Amino acid sequence: MKWSLKLGKLLGIDVYLHFTFLLLLAFLGFVYWSANQNVEAALRGVAFIVALFGCVVLHELGHALMARRYGIQTRDITLLPIGGIARLEKMPEKPMQEFSVALAEPAVNVVIAVVLFVGLAVTGGFTPVEEISMTGGSFWQRLMVLNIFLTAFNLLPAFPMDGGRVLRALLSTRLGRRRATAIAANVGQGMAILFGIVGFFYSPFLIFIAIFVFLGAQAEAGAVEMQSALEGFRVRDAMMTRFRTLSRQDPLTKAVQELLAGSQQDFPVIENDQPVGILRRNDLVKALSEGRREAVVTEAMCRDCETVDEAAPLKGAVEAMHARQCATMPVVAGGRMVGLLTLENISEMIMVNTAMKNEHAVRS
Numbered sequence: 001m002k003w004s005l006k007l008g009k010l011l012g013i014d015v016y017l018h019f020t021f022l023l024l025l026a027f028l029g030f031v032y033w034s035a036n037q038n039v040e041a042a043l044r045g046v047a048f049i050v051a052l053f054g055c056v057v058l059h060e061l062g063h064a065l066m067a068r069r070y071g072i073q074t075r076d077i078t079l080l081p082i083g084g085i086a087r088l089e090k091m092p093e094k095p096m097q098e099f100s101v102a103l104a105e106p107a108v109n110v111v112i113a114v115v116l117f118v119g120l121a122v123t124g125g126f127t128p129v130e131e132i133s134m135t136g137g138s139f140w141q142r143l144m145v146l147n148i149f150l151t152a153f154n155l156l157p158a159f160p161m162d163g164g165r166v167l168r169a170l171l172s173t174r175l176g177r178r179r180a181t182a183i184a185a186n187v188g189q190g191m192a193i194l195f196g197i198v199g200f201f202y203s204p205f206l207i208f209i210a211i212f213v214f215l216g217a218q219a220e221a222g223a224v225e226m227q228s229a230l231e232g233f234r235v236r237d238a239m240m241t242r243f244r245t246l247s248r249q250d251p252l253t254k255a256v257q258e259l260l261a262g263s264q265q266d267f268p269v270i271e272n273d274q275p276v277g278i279l280r281r282n283d284l285v286k287a288l289s290e291g292r293r294e295a296v297v298t299e300a301m302c303r304d305c306e307t308v309d310e311a312a313p314l315k316g317a318v319e320a321m322h323a324r325q326c327a328t329m330p331v332v333a334g335g336r337m338v339g340l341l342t343l344e345n346i347s348e349m350i351m352v353n354t355a356m357k358n359e360h361a362v363r364s
Contacts, residue, residue: 004078013064013086014076015057021079025049048139053079055147059108060086066104070097089323091165095172102165109151116144158195159188160216181224188217226318229350233314238349239331239339245270246279248298255284255297266328268337269301275330275337277301307332308341317341 004016025046032045057077063086064074075087092098120126120141127138155163164184171180192214199206244258246267255267259281269277279301287293287300306324308317310333321329321343331339 010057010061010077011065013061013074016076016078018078018080021053044139048142051139051143052146053084055109055112055143055150056084058112059105059150060084062104062108063101064088066101067092070094070101090319093177095169095177098165098172099169102162102169105162106151106154109147109154113144113147113151116140116147120144156191157184157187158191158213158217159184160220161188161213164188164191164217178224178228181221185217185221189214192217226347226350227315229353230315230318230346233349234310235308235312235314235317235331235341236310236339238314238346239310239341240264240345241339243268243340245337246297247271248276248296248301250297252284252287252293252295252297252300255279256288259284264340266340266342268305268330268340269297270337273336275305275307275332277303277305278328278330280328305330307337309333310338314346318343318346 004018007015007017009015028049029042029046033039033042056079060077064077067074067088070092072092073089075089077084077086092101120138125138125140127141154161155166157163157167159165159168159181164187167187168177168180168184171183175183192210195206195210195213199208199210244262244264244267246255246258246269248269248271258264258267265281267279268275269279277298279297283300283302287295292299306320306326307330308320310331317329321327321341327343329341330337331341
């Protein structure tokens with residue numbers, strides 16, 4: 001994610017801090033200082049927020065480690081002012097696997113709350129409930145209460161939050177993933193509207209959460225619709241068969257000519273009828289902006305060039321493209337390149353097939 005600072009690795013997963021999180025710390029530090037007119041109180045307040053987001057990292061780590069059990073890797077974890085985001089390569093499609101992955105996050109918060117409760121009980125660190133607030137009361141008791149709150153909040157059926165994913169997993173056992181996603185997304189968007197109404201009167205922060213949930217549910221539903229539309233198709237059904245290629249020693253000026261002459265944006269680099277790289281439009285523009293107009297293609301191309309066989313399932317190819325954040329993939333058959341698979345062309349294939357199905361339904 002842009003504007004993020006890498007903090008390090010945790011169990012092999014990169015952890016990032018978005019710069020807006022630093023703005024949050026500065027703002028909350030000012031709030032704590034304003035309430036007490038005391039620098040020490042402000043530092044304690046910031047330390048509490050850091051501890052809370054440490055719990056959020058563990059929360060997302062539970063999500064990632066459970067997904068790893070099912071062979072799904074996590075690209076990274078990013079801390080944002082609204083919480084943490086663990087970017088999985090994909091969500092498990094088997095209902096009970098998704099159920100386990102979704103429950104792993106709130107389960108971590110339950111464990112943290114229990115550990116803090118035991119620690120407070122043993123040390124006698126509890127303070128009266130009426131003394132607990134965001135700026136006052138026992139540090140560890142406040143942290144325990146917020147972990148209980150995070151557990152309850154995440155279990156709300158507001159898809160794509162954890163509770164919404166649990167709802168989809170349970171519905172999928174009877175209705176199938178596509179129908180279950182549509183229902184969970186509708187419930188999630190309904191919850192988002194409720195968050196927005198409550199936030200309008202009581203907390204502007206809930207409005208931001210409402211927007212996140214509403215758009216997230218919409219995006220998830222769209223992604224599953226697309227996956228369902230790809231069922232039964234092979235790569236050859238969606239690949240481009242009219243495309244332009246470049247050779248390793250072609251100048252970038254030739255790539256510019258090809259880019260301007262047609263609608264193709266990424267160009268496979270071919271040697272002995274086999275793809276050895278791909279020159280993406282963004283890489284070409286970057287090289288030109290750096291004054292490397294006379295450079296050859298091999299200096300700017302992406303060498304990490306994955307290919308896909310024309311007979312491979314289209315759904316699996318699309319998942320691989322999303323996992324590698326690649327919009328274009330060369331298609332091969334018998335060791336030679338025969339086509340070009342692009343996300344844009346796949347979307348057009350889905351659009352055409354949907355229109356044909358609708359036409360058939362109208363005639364029937």
